[in-house]
Amino acid sequence: MSLSLSLNQATVRPLGVAAAAALCARHDIPAIGLWREQVADCGVARAAAAVRSAGLRVSSLCRGGFFTHADPAARAAAVADNVAAIEEAAALGTDVLVLVSGGLVPGSRDVGLARRMIADAVGSLVPAAQRAGVRLGIEPLHPMFCADRCVISSLGEAIDLAVQFPASAVGVVVDTYHVWWDARLPSEVARAAGRIAGFQLADWVLPLPADVLLGRGHVGDGVIDFPAIAAAVLAAGYRGDVEVEIFNERIWAAPADETAATVRERFRAVLGW
Amino acid sequence: MSLSLSLNQATVRPLGVAAAAALCARHDIPAIGLWREQVADCGVARAAAAVRSAGLRVSSLCRGGFFTHADPAARAAAVADNVAAIEEAAALGTDVLVLVSGGLVPGSRDVGLARRMIADAVGSLVPAAQRAGVRLGIEPLHPMFCADRCVISSLGEAIDLAVQFPASAVGVVVDTYHVWWDARLPSEVARAAGRIAGFQLADWVLPLPADVLLGRGHVGDGVIDFPAIAAAVLAAGYRGDVEVEIFNERIWAAPADETAATVRERFRAVLGW
Numbered sequence: 013m014s015l016s017l018s019l020n021q022a023t024v025r026p027l028g029v030a031a032a033a034a035l036c037a038r039h040d041i042p043a044i045g046l047w048r049e050q051v052a053d054c055g056v057a058r059a060a061a062a063v064r065s066a067g068l069r070v071s072s073l074c075r076g077g078f079f080t081h082a083d084p085a086a087r088a089a090a091v092a093d094n095v096a097a098i099e100e101a102a103a104l105g106t107d108v109l110v111l112v113s114g115g116l117v118p119g120s121r122d123v124g125l126a127r128r129m130i131a132d133a134v135g136s137l138v139p140a141a142q143r144a145g146v147r148l149g150i151e152p153l154h155p156m157f158c159a160d161r162c163v164i165s166s167l168g169e170a171i172d173l174a175v176q177f178p179a180s181a182v183g184v185v186v187d188t189y190h191v192w193w194d195a196r197l198p199s200e201v202a203r204a205a206g207r208i209a210g211f212q213l214a215d216w217v218l219p220l221p222a223d224v225l226l227g228r229g230h231v232g233d234g235v236i237d238f239p240a241i242a243a244a245v246l247a248a249g250y251r252g253d254v255e256v257e258i259f260n261e262r263i264w265a266a267p268a269d270e271t272a273a274t275v276r277e278r279f280r281a282v283l284g285w
Numbered sequence: 286m287s288l289s290l291s292l293n294q295a296t297v298r299p300l301g302v303a304a305a306a307a308l309c310a311r312h313d314i315p316a317i318g319l320w321r322e323q324v325a326d327c328g329v330a331r332a333a334a335a336v337r338s339a340g341l342r343v344s345s346l347c348r349g350g351f352f353t354h355a356d357p358a359a360r361a362a363a364v365a366d367n368v369a370a371i372e373e374a375a376a377l378g379t380d381v382l383v384l385v386s387g388g389l390v391p392g393s394r395d396v397g398l399a400r401r402m403i404a405d406a407v408g409s410l411v412p413a414a415q416r417a418g419v420r421l422g423i424e425p426l427h428p429m430f431c432a433d434r435c436v437i438s439s440l441g442e443a444i445d446l447a448v449q450f451p452a453s454a455v456g457v458v459v460d461t462y463h464v465w466w467d468a469r470l471p472s473e474v475a476r477a478a479g480r481i482a483g484f485q486l487a488d489w490v491l492p493l494p495a496d497v498l499l500g501r502g503h504v505g506d507g508v509i510d511f512p513a514i515a516a517a518v519l520a521a522g523y524r525g526d527v528e529v530e531i532f533n534e535r536i537w538a539a540p541a542d543e544t545a546a547t548v549r550e551r552f553r554a555v556l557g558w
Contacts, residue, residue, distance in 0.1 A: 116508055121508050121509065121510040122510065123465075123466070123468070123510070127468065154428060154429065155427060155428045155429070155466040155467070156427065156428070156429040156493065156497070158465075158466035159466075159489055159491055159507075159508045160491055163466075164468075165466045165467065165468065166439075166467070166468065166469075168468075168469070169468040169469075172468075192396075192431075193396070193428040193431035193432075193436075193438045194428070194438065194439070195396070195400065195437075195438065195439065195441075195442040195445075196439075196441070196442075216432055218432055218433055220429065220497055221495075222494075222495040224429070224493055224497065234432075235389055235394050235432045236394065237394040237395060237396070
């Protein structure tokens with residue numbers, strides 16, 4: 013059994029939605045993961061039409077989250093913005109909204125406080141998610157982003173949060189770049205059965221660049237054992253698309269067709285899919 | 286109840302053992318953590334004498350480890366070098382050898398293979414450690430170092446490894462910089478009761494520098510909740526010294542007396558000890 017490839021738009025960040033959709037169509041990539049910023053640039057209706065006319069599925073919308081604020085009004089605004097993101101996801105024809113939950117509350121060292129704010133926010137979004145038929149995908153980020161982007165630092169922690177809510181409304185996103193190091197990954201992926209809302213690929217390449225946000229590599233260029241993780245995700249029952257999502261300035265500077273061809277070829281070569 | 290401060294020599298890396306020992310004595314710091322490189326520069330006997338004449342305890346020797354090699358001869362050499370480190374630790378009067386276990390085996394993506402090599406190496410060192418009365422302290426490193434320095438990426442994983450061996454011979458080292466992000470940290474520290482061989486402090490300061498090895502900050506300069514972690518370590522029964530160990534080029538360039546004064550003052554101000 014194999015899973016199907018999707019190109020996350022972040023991999024070709026300079027492109028608008030229509031250009032990225034056309035790129036996928038040219039390279040035999042049947043799905044695309046969209047980003048709210050680029051969708052906003054052209055409008056939701058036009059983005060949906062562009063993807064539809066290219067014959068693509070939308071594997072996810074990236075991203076909601078960033079729930080951790082000291083000011084209650086800022087927290088309420090974050091929830092409202094996430095409700096809007098849920099509605100955008102539905103309008104774009106995807107049933108997954110990826111969440112990057114937020115780092116420490118500014119001025120606070122209390123990781124537990126940040127985690128409670130995230131749990132509260134996710135809980136308050138469940139009704140909107142269920143109405144829209146969109147699943148919130150809690151994505152654990154690598155622990156090096158714990159302070160400033162996401163205090164949910166391991167898959168186990170994301171699952172512990174997700175299982176507080178209905179599986180139809182809240183799942184987890186497995187991104188190889190963020191979770192590959194975890195000795196508990198195999199057992200946690202198994203525990204995530206029925207909760208995996210998304211599966212994303214990027215490789216861990218050394219040395220890390222000055223901006224550690226941008227250090228990801230093409231599948232196969234680094235140290236991650238993709239076949240092992242993919243087999244675990246498949247064994248856990250995941251049947252959705254597999255997004256390749258790479259943040260890397262050198263890849264953004266490369267011709268998009270070259271990038272898409274590499275994504276397509278590595279997916280076949282490394283995973284055999 | 287309070288614990289006692291130790292200055293890990295890495296915090297004042299340009300200094301030799303004798304100068305670092307004198308620095309501790311001047312700043313009311315009753316213990317020092319030594320590094321093999323600096324000990325080798327002056328010889329074990331002279332290093333031991335310098336520390337003794339300054340009236341200090343040696344809280345640990347850093348470091349053994351780096352067990353992960355494809356070549357069996359290289360693995361055997363690493364074990365032999367660690368036996369030597371155990372003997373050095375005993376000669377220096379400390380009962381703790383800190384281990385940084387090693388990253389992925391070069392040319393391999395198999396984290397499990399690296400972990401098995403580490404378990405084998407630690408097991409083979411147990412008799413030498415018991416003979417010398419030196420405990421091996423398995424230190425989990427932050428997951429951003431998993432590929433190239435240490436595949437033991439969480440405290441839980443370090444404990445899982447340590448408990449395979451006698452508690453007198455193998456423990457774990459809790460370094461705030463490496464483990465602060467972990468949602469399971471409180472429960473894992475509790476589980477480590479009787480196994481905590483060392484406790485080290487450094488703060489997580491943003492932004493990360495270009496070389497992520499060197500991004501640590503003085504206690505209180507970053508986001509880590511030291512009182513919470515220290516209380517958990519104390520509750521788990523740890524009664525050893527607390528090393529401040531900071532890798533930071535700006536701190537290395539500062540006058541050592543200024544650094545030691547800051548270490549001393551922050552330890553009092555942040556932990557109240």
